[in-house]
Amino acid sequence: MHPTPHNHPPSLARPLSLPPLLKPQAPQPPQFATTSHLENNTPLRTLFLPSPLRHRFLSLASPQTAQNLETCGILAGTLLQNALFITHLIIPEQTSTPDTCEMTNEASLHTYCDTHDLMVLGWIHTHPSQTCFLSSRDLHTHVWFQMQLPESVAIVCAPSKEPSWGVFRLTDPPGVGVVRACEKPGIFHPHEEGRLFTDALGRPGHVVEYEELRFEVVDLRPMGKGRV
Ligand SMILES: [Zn+2]
Numbered sequence: 001m002h003p004t005p006h007n008h009p010p011s012l013a014r015p016l017s018l019p020p021l022l023k024p025q026a027p028q029p030p031q032f033a034t035t036s037h038l039e040n041n042t043p044l045r046t047l048f049l050p051s052p053l054r055h056r057f058l059s060l061a062s063p064q065t066a067q068n069l070e071t072c073g074i075l076a077g078t079l080l081q082n083a084l085f086i087t088h089l090i091i092p093e094q095t096s097t098p099d100t101c102e103m104t105n106e107a108s109l110h111t112y113c114d115t116h117d118l119m120v121l122g123w124i125h126t127h128p129s130q131t132c133f134l135s136s137r138d139l140h141t142h143v144w145f146q147m148q149l150p151e152s153v154a155i156v157c158a159p160s161k162e163p164s165w166g167v168f169r170l171t172d173p174p175g176v177g178v179v180r181a182c183e184k185p186g187i188f189h190p191h192e193e194g195r196l197f198t199d200a201l202g203r204p205g206h207v208v209e210y211e212e213l214r215f216e217v218v219d220l221r222p223m224g225k226g227r228v
């Protein structure tokens with residue numbers, strides 16, 4: 001007697017598929033290892049920085065630099081295989097002086113990042129006449145970036161000085177805690193505690209320059225032309 005479908009044991013009558021949890025997993029792509037840590041031992045994922053980015057930023061900033069005015073940009077990108085890649089340099093609307101630079105209309109930056117699925121990975125700014133370091137105001141700006149993402153970096157370009165550029169993060173501890181707790185008045189003020197920030201480029205830092213990493217420049221300033 002031929003078996004009819006309704007006589008099949010239930011396991012054979014069902015389509016030959018497994019419940020989702022039992023499906024064979026696609027092989028996981030290799031993950032980048034973390035080799036750097038905060039001072040409190042929290043691991044930091046590697047952040048890949050396109051080497052030509054700072055040159056491009058400096059050329060965009062040059063009209064401002066020539067007038068002794070700062071320029072700032074936002075570093076944005078993506079997380080891939082446990083590493084962070086800077087893929088966009090965004091120039092936000094801003095106002096500046098010889099030693100400060102302030103984003104205005106932050107909403108347009110957030111809208112751009114949201115619609116392009118980008119993470120904010122740090123910021124870059126010029127010191128037209130100052131040396132390459134993080135001022136007290138820079139420390140207060142950067143602590144917000146680093147609280148959002150511990151790997152966030154601040155790149156400073158000081159084209160008239162040597163060294164002419166640096167990639168920094170706050171130490172943690174003491175930097176993040178000291179700056180968060182600081183309520184000193186004034187844009188610029190001394191912090192007594194030493195070593196509030198450190199170099200993040202190269203070993204033992206978590207930032208690696210990558211010549212071939214492609215990036216886009218987006219100028220959100222009214223005089224900018226969008227993607228350039
Ligand atoms: Zn600065």
Ligand SMILES: [Zn+2]
Nearest residue numbers: 136179182184
């Ligand atoms: Zn302070």
